[in-house]
Amino acid sequence: MNHPSASAPCCGVGASGGIDVHAHVIPEHFPHYIGSRLPSDWPSMAPAHACHRHVMIAGKVYRTVSDRCWDVGRRLEDLPGMGLAIQVISPMPELLSYWMQAADAQQLLRYLNDQIAAMADRSGGRLLGLGAVPLQDLDLAIRELDYVVHTLGMPGIEIGSNINGLPIGDPALDPFFEACAAWNVAVFVHALRPAGMDRLVGPAALQQVLAYPTDVGLAAASAITGGLLARRPDLRIAFSHGGGVLASLLPRLEQGWKTFPALRDTLHESPTQAARRFFYDTLVFDEPALRHLVHCFGAGQLMIGTDYPFNFHDAQPTLRIEHALADPGERSALRHGNARRFLGLP
C-alpha cells in the first residue's frame, strides 16, 4: 500500500530530487474477461521484439511498448538519469475504457488499480500510483474511487479530458469531484479521445501531437467556464501537457469574460485567477514555452511531467527547468514542491 502518510520512503528518498506526476503504466498481461459478453475493445498483449509487446485493441496493434511500462526495476533504474526521485504512475489513458459497459470497464480498471498499487508497493516509495475509475457511471466510479483511496491508499486519480465527449467542466460530473474533494484526492486530467481529429492533415501520430493538447486545453477551459473550483474550492486538479492550448486561450477568455455579460454574470472569479488555482505539468518540450506557462499560471502551479516510458517523452525534465528558470525557489517548486502540494505529500 502506498498511502503517503504510511510510507516513509516516499518522503525521505531524494527530498530535493524531482517528482514526475505524468508517467504511464501498461501491465505485463491483461486479465481474461470474466463475463458473457467480451467487449470488442478489451485489450490483450501479443509478443513483439525483445523486451517489447504489442498492446492489441479491437484486433489491431494499438501501440508497441517496452517492458519499462510494467517492470519496476527498469523504471527505477531510469529515474536518476532524468533527475527524478519519485515518479507518479497512471494508466495509459486509452485503458480508461469510458466507452465500455461500465461494469466491464470497472473489471479492467480494478485490475489496473491493483497492478499499479503493487508496482508502487515494490518501489520503496519511489513510485506513487494514480488510479482510474469508470466515469461513464458516476455511482460505480465513486465506489471504485473509494477502493483506490481507502483500500489501496493511492493519493490520486487519473481521468480523461472528456468522458465520451462530456467536457470535464460539465456540472453533471459534480458528484465525482465532490467525492474527490471530500476524500482529499488529487485529480490528474489527461488528454483522451480528443476533439479536433477531423482538422488534422497527416499521420496518425498527430492525434497525440496536436489533438491531445487541444483537448486537454479545452477541458481546462471547461473547468473554468463551468465554475468547477468555485463549487469545489478545495479540489486539487492538474492538467497534462502543460494545460495544452489553455495558455493560448486564456487571455482571450479573460477578455471575453470582461466583454460578454453572459460570461461575466456566471463567473465570479476571473478566468485568469481560476486558471492559477489549477496545477499543470511541464510537458511542453521547450524552455520559452515553459517560461510562458510560469507567467500564465504561476510558478506555484507547475510540476514535472514526462510521459515516460513512451517514445514521445521528455527525457530531461529537470534540466529543462534549470534552463528555463533562474530563480532557485521557482526551480525547486517546479521540481518537487508543487507536486508535493498537489499530491498531498508532507
Next chain:
Amino acid sequence: MNHPSASAPCCGVGASGGIDVHAHVIPEHFPHYIGSRLPSDWPSMAPAHACHRHVMIAGKVYRTVSDRCWDVGRRLEDLPGMGLAIQVISPMPELLSYWMQAADAQQLLRYLNDQIAAMADRSGGRLLGLGAVPLQDLDLAIRELDYVVHTLGMPGIEIGSNINGLPIGDPALDPFFEACAAWNVAVFVHALRPAGMDRLVGPAALQQVLAYPTDVGLAAASAITGGLLARRPDLRIAFSHGGGVLASLLPRLEQGWKTFPALRDTLHESPTQAARRFFYDTLVFDEPALRHLVHCFGAGQLMIGTDYPFNFHDAQPTLRIEHALADPGERSALRHGNARRFLGLP
C-alpha cells in the same frame, strides 16, 4: 478600385500609422435572392435600436450590429483613435456561406465583394478590401478570385479556417492556393464554424471566445503538416487571432516531428521554420501573449488585427504593441511594415 499600385493614397496616408488587417464588414442591406430555391440561411437585415440592425439568419438574430459595419465615414472617424492609418476590411466570416449551394453562395459573395470594393473606393485609400469566394466549389472559387483580384483590384482574400470541415491544409485545396500564389493574392484565414464546440461549457459566446482560436490554430497546424508552403513557397498567408492555439501547439509539434518518422519523412522543413513563414494578427488582448507570439513566430510575421467593429474587438492595438515591445524596429514592423509585405503594398 483599390488596387494598391493604382491607389496613391493608401501608400501616402499615415505611412507610419498602423495597418489593421482584421476588421469586418456587414453590408447595410442584403440582396434579394435571385433564383428558385431560397437557401434557408440566406441572410437579411431587420431594424434594431438607433444605428443598429439585426443580422437575421435562418429566422433568428445571428448578431446585432452597428452602422460602423457598413458606414465608411463612421469607420474612418474611428481609425485615428485606434492609431490606425489603414484598415483592411473583410466579410463577417459567417457570411462566407460555404454550406450553401455554391452558385447561391457565389451570388451572395459577389454582392459582398462589390460592396467591399465600393467601401474601399469611397475611403480615399484608407480602407483596403479582402474578398471572398465559394470554396465549396474550387472552379467557381477560382473564377470569383479572378473577379476579386483582376476586376475589383483587391490585394487579397478572406477564407475560413475550414471549408465545411475540410482543414485548409488539405491538399484538395491546392488549385485554389496555386491561383492565389500565381496572382499574388494575400490570403487571410479567419476562424469559422469551429471544431471543439462539444467541449464548451457555458454561454454561446464561447464559440468566439474559445472555439475560434482553437480552430484557427488547428488550421495553421494543418497548413504546416500538409506542407502548404513547401508546395507554394510564394504564397502569403495569415492567420487570425494571433494564430489561435498554434503558439501552444508548436513546440509539441516540433518535438513530434523529431520523434515520429511518419512526420519527419513527409515534412522536410521543421514545423517551427514553417510557422515562421506564415503571418498572424496581433489579436490576443494581452501584452505577454503578444511578446510570446513574437518569440514563436518572429517580429517580421505579426500584423495588427482588431476585429473592429464588433464588441469583442481590440480598441487599442497600437498601444498594446508599444507596451509589449521596446524595439522601435519591431514596433514599426508590427504596426505596418509586416502588413505592407503581407498585402504586397509598396
